[in-house]
Amino acid sequence: MTERISSVDVLDVRFPTSRHRDGSDAMNPFPDYSAAYVVLHTSAGATGHGLVFTVGRGTEIQVAAVRSLAAMVIGRPVDALVADPGALARQLIGDSQIRWLGPEKGVVHMAAGGLVNAVWDLAARRAGRPLWQLLASLSPEALVAQVDFRYLRDALTEDEALQLLQAAAPGRAERQRRLLEDGYPAYTTTPGWLGYDDQKLERLCAEAVDAGYRLIKLKVGGNLADDVRRMGIARQAVGPAIGIAVDANQIWGVPDAIRWMRELSRFDPYWIEEPTSPDDVLGHAAVRRALAPMKVATGEHVHNAVMFKQLLQAGAVDVVQIDACRVGGVNENLAILLLAAKFGVPVCPHAGGVGLCELVQHLALFDFTAVSATMENRFIEYVDHLHEHFTDPVRIRGGRYVAPTAPGMSAQIVPASLAAYRFPDGPAWAIEEAA
Amino acid sequence: MTERISSVDVLDVRFPTSRHRDGSDAMNPFPDYSAAYVVLHTSAGATGHGLVFTVGRGTEIQVAAVRSLAAMVIGRPVDALVADPGALARQLIGDSQIRWLGPEKGVVHMAAGGLVNAVWDLAARRAGRPLWQLLASLSPEALVAQVDFRYLRDALTEDEALQLLQAAAPGRAERQRRLLEDGYPAYTTTPGWLGYDDQKLERLCAEAVDAGYRLIKLKVGGNLADDVRRMGIARQAVGPAIGIAVDANQIWGVPDAIRWMRELSRFDPYWIEEPTSPDDVLGHAAVRRALAPMKVATGEHVHNAVMFKQLLQAGAVDVVQIDACRVGGVNENLAILLLAAKFGVPVCPHAGGVGLCELVQHLALFDFTAVSATMENRFIEYVDHLHEHFTDPVRIRGGRYVAPTAPGMSAQIVPASLAAYRFPDGPAWAIEEAA
Numbered sequence: 001m002t003e004r005i006s007s008v009d010v011l012d013v014r015f016p017t018s019r020h021r022d023g024s025d026a027m028n029p030f031p032d033y034s035a036a037y038v039v040l041h042t043s044a045g046a047t048g049h050g051l052v053f054t055v056g057r058g059t060e061i062q063v064a065a066v067r068s069l070a071a072m073v074i075g076r077p078v079d080a081l082v083a084d085p086g087a088l089a090r091q092l093i094g095d096s097q098i099r100w101l102g103p104e105k106g107v108v109h110m111a112a113g114g115l116v117n118a119v120w121d122l123a124a125r126r127a128g129r130p131l132w133q134l135l136a137s138l139s140p141e142a143l144v145a146q147v148d149f150r151y152l153r154d155a156l157t158e159d160e161a162l163q164l165l166q167a168a169a170p171g172r173a174e175r176q177r178r179l180l181e182d183g184y185p186a187y188t189t190t191p192g193w194l195g196y197d198d199q200k201l202e203r204l205c206a207e208a209v210d211a212g213y214r215l216i217k218l219k220v221g222g223n224l225a226d227d228v229r230r231m232g233i234a235r236q237a238v239g240p241a242i243g244i245a246v247d248a249n250q251i252w253g254v255p256d257a258i259r260w261m262r263e264l265s266r267f268d269p270y271w272i273e274e275p276t277s278p279d280d281v282l283g284h285a286a287v288r289r290a291l292a293p294m295k296v297a298t299g300e301h302v303h304n305a306v307m308f309k310q311l312l313q314a315g316a317v318d319v320v321q322i323d324a325c326r327v328g329g330v331n332e333n334l335a336i337l338l339l340a341a342k343f344g345v346p347v348c349p350h351a352g353g354v355g356l357c358e359l360v361q362h363l364a365l366f367d368f369t370a371v372s373a374t375m376e377n378r379f380i381e382y383v384d385h386l387h388e389h390f391t392d393p394v395r396i397r398g399g400r401y402v403a404p405t406a407p408g409m410s411a412q413i414v415p416a417s418l419a420a421y422r423f424p425d426g427p428a429w430a431i432e433e434a435a
Numbered sequence: 436m437t438e439r440i441s442s443v444d445v446l447d448v449r450f451p452t453s454r455h456r457d458g459s460d461a462m463n464p465f466p467d468y469s470a471a472y473v474v475l476h477t478s479a480g481a482t483g484h485g486l487v488f489t490v491g492r493g494t495e496i497q498v499a500a501v502r503s504l505a506a507m508v509i510g511r512p513v514d515a516l517v518a519d520p521g522a523l524a525r526q527l528i529g530d531s532q533i534r535w536l537g538p539e540k541g542v543v544h545m546a547a548g549g550l551v552n553a554v555w556d557l558a559a560r561r562a563g564r565p566l567w568q569l570l571a572s573l574s575p576e577a578l579v580a581q582v583d584f585r586y587l588r589d590a591l592t593e594d595e596a597l598q599l600l601q602a603a604a605p606g607r608a609e610r611q612r613r614l615l616e617d618g619y620p621a622y623t624t625t626p627g628w629l630g631y632d633d634q635k636l637e638r639l640c641a642e643a644v645d646a647g648y649r650l651i652k653l654k655v656g657g658n659l660a661d662d663v664r665r666m667g668i669a670r671q672a673v674g675p676a677i678g679i680a681v682d683a684n685q686i687w688g689v690p691d692a693i694r695w696m697r698e699l700s701r702f703d704p705y706w707i708e709e710p711t712s713p714d715d716v717l718g719h720a721a722v723r724r725a726l727a728p729m730k731v732a733t734g735e736h737v738h739n740a741v742m743f744k745q746l747l748q749a750g751a752v753d754v755v756q757i758d759a760c761r762v763g764g765v766n767e768n769l770a771i772l773l774l775a776a777k778f779g780v781p782v783c784p785h786a787g788g789v790g791l792c793e794l795v796q797h798l799a800l801f802d803f804t805a806v807s808a809t810m811e812n813r814f815i816e817y818v819d820h821l822h823e824h825f826t827d828p829v830r831i832r833g834g835r836y837v838a839p840t841a842p843g844m845s846a847q848i849v850p851a852s853l854a855a856y857r858f859p860d861g862p863a864w865a866i867e868e869a870a
Binding site: 097 | 463467489495496534537542587685688689690717736739
């Protein structure tokens with residue numbers, strides 16, 4: 001009998017991270033890191049795992065969206081599905097009625113991405129490989145066929161993408177070896193949450209340097225005097241050789257961003273991240289021009305490849321921050337990696353949250369192996385929260401990601417955690433309610 | 436006792452328009468015009484009505500989002516709510532956890548807009564005035580206070596907005612009189628749906644001219660030879676003096692849009708609407724440069740004021756097409772009207788669907804009364820579908836909207852229609868299921 005997708009579980013899982021202000025920033029003072037968690041089941045008993053990261057309230061909306069789109073996945077023959085996840089991605093994203101709710105943005109787009117990522121997880125498990133190696137085993141032609149170029153051709157054609165991938169093909173095996181031996185550079189956001197006091201900030205900065213990180217990140221944008229003091233503490237703690245990126249999480253308009261960052265420029269920030277609305281391509285370009293040579297980074301809220309295309313066309317960013325769960329899954333992130341390579345801009349993935357480190361590491365390792373072929377000025381974000389809930393948690397050694405080797409996209413949450421943190425009826429929340 | 440919002444009903448209402456291909460275009464071959472319909476109830480028995488327009492599948496996701504956000508409205512004192520809907524808009528749009536699902540875009544943003552519009556409908560009913568007149572009765576200072584300028588100040592400051600509104604203040608009474616006497620120009624999309632055959636197209640074009648329209652619209656982008664033939668039929672039917680706008684509904688990438696529209700330019704299209712992705716500000720600018728002096732229009736899918744700001748900054752559009760239900764409600768549309776006025780670009784609202792004509796006419800009439808103060812090159816879209824389901828349907832006379840005079844935002848659907856078209860259990864759908 002043909003193996004088919006027999007059912008799709010979609011779970012609302014929430015971790016009460018706001019209790020300790022882990023993850024607190026200028027726009028998210030009390031986040032509860034959460035996920036709409038997806039499990040594809042096949043008639044042969046195999047599974048594929050994916051998730052959409054959220055920060056608490058509203059996760060039920062994301063769950064509703066994944067459930068609605070899952071109807072388009074159930075019943076599909078698995079062989080065809082894993083051979084061409086791009087076909088599913090096009091149908092989920094292009095559905096002529098559902099696309100009104102986006103198009104290609106927000107809740108419905110992330111729902112498509114969660115399902116597409118789950119299909120890639122299933123594909124990699126069936127292939128017995130970690131996703132980054134499965135992707136790196138595909139020919140340039142096969143990779144190009146996984147991308148929807150409809151809105152990208154004014155910046156990147158199929159032929160140009162093919163040439164980029166062909167140019168990087170010869171060294172793939174050697175780069176895979178390097179990754180398996182040395183891993184991939186990480187930076188840490190653990191020291192710099194806005195809700196942490198000065199002592200905790202200082203201690204965590206020192207620990208980060210001791211652990212081997214060459215770049216850390218601080219949240220800014222709450223209060224300028226606080227930011228000046230905290231940047232001073234951090235610079236003192238890490239010394240002049242370690243990079244300190246800062247992240248405003250969209251708190252400012254364009255004039256405010258320029259004014260505020262001029263004040264912080266004396267601490268030599270490595271980049272300013274999300275200085276303003278993620279939709280404001282021209283605003284980012286204006287900020288970058290005004291603050292040059294300070295780098296500008298954005299991406300965790302950039303909702304699709306069309307927006308990344310424009311950020312690159314407008315010269316608005318120095319750093320492209322892909323996110324595994326914001327866009328339409330692996331396929332759209334492949335498009336974004338290709339765009340970044342075409343424009344010669346480094347990709348430093350956004351991570352943290354729930355599972356974002358686990359998923360996005362595969363994209364960065366694939367990028368090094370088969371697309372950009374370089375790790376120069378590239379780091380994957382690392383935050384040391386919630387990894388214990390994953391069956392294949394990321395591992396960090398000497399400030400670098402250890403290349404994952406288990407089959408899949410590392411997206412599986414352990415059953416005990418699903419049971420404990422299920423919202424609203426898991427014991428972690430039932431206790432909260434009672435208290 | 437203080438009057439409060441006591442409950443919020445959110446209904447899934449769908450009309451099976453796909454059966455006759457009403458509303459068919461290049462990206463929406465078979466839409467079922469639908470809505471997440473909102474009714475605010477107060478403890479004194481008053482109501483406020485709003486809706487989010489959708490096109491069928493996925494309406495349940497939009498309903499889930501409105502329900503989630505409605506929790507923030509229930510219990511609020513009505514006096515304070517209607518005195519400052521902007522305060523609610525800021526809280527709904529700025530919620531630190533829910534904004535992760537946007538921010539300011541897609542399902543959660545439209546949900547906020549549906550609720551904010553329902554509050555304005557309630558406010559206008561309490562004031563005993565149609566919304567456009569209520570808005571036009573507010574002082575320039577009060578209007579400016581209803582707008583969130585956080586991400587707009589690089590293009591429009593509070594002071595500039597105030598000056599625009601003050602400059603238009605003197606003629607308000609006279610312009611209201613004109614609107615009540617002569618109405619506001621409409622254009623009609625009724626002739627041009629892609630699924631209509633040539634005979635129907637020709638007949639409807641002739642009828643539109645006879646009815647007094649000076650501008651009609653055709654859907655394009657399915658097949659170039661068909662478009663050439665249909666444009667020829669339409670031009671022949673309406674003669675050289677009537678404008679024919681064309682609408683591609685995002686089907687093309689930038690190079691395709693330019694190539695295709697060069698072929699259609701011989702028919703002198705009045706504008707090309709949605710030539711590519713609504714997110715592609717720079718793409719629209721490139722299309723406009725390449726096709727000049729042909730006008731470029733977009734907006735029904737432009738998800739917030741930050742995007743409209745950039746379309747104006749980049750010189751990407753000749754026509755701003757606001758939509759009553761896409762953005763965060765009346766308040767954000769006020770921001771967009773002010774931006775368009777600052778840049779001197781005419782606003783020609785998108786309408787059609789379910790209730791979009793009813794709602795958006797208030798914004799256009801307010802714009803004429805208190806913001807732009809001109810009707811030159813301005814038309815509200817009109818489509819003659821589904822108005823019979825509203826308690827205060829729009830009225831057209833001689834190709835112009837008749838100014839509405841009933842209190843509210845004209846957003847109320849008649850109870851019998853709600854009962855008949857409720858999805859999935861209304862009789863209109865139960866019969867479908869049985870057939």
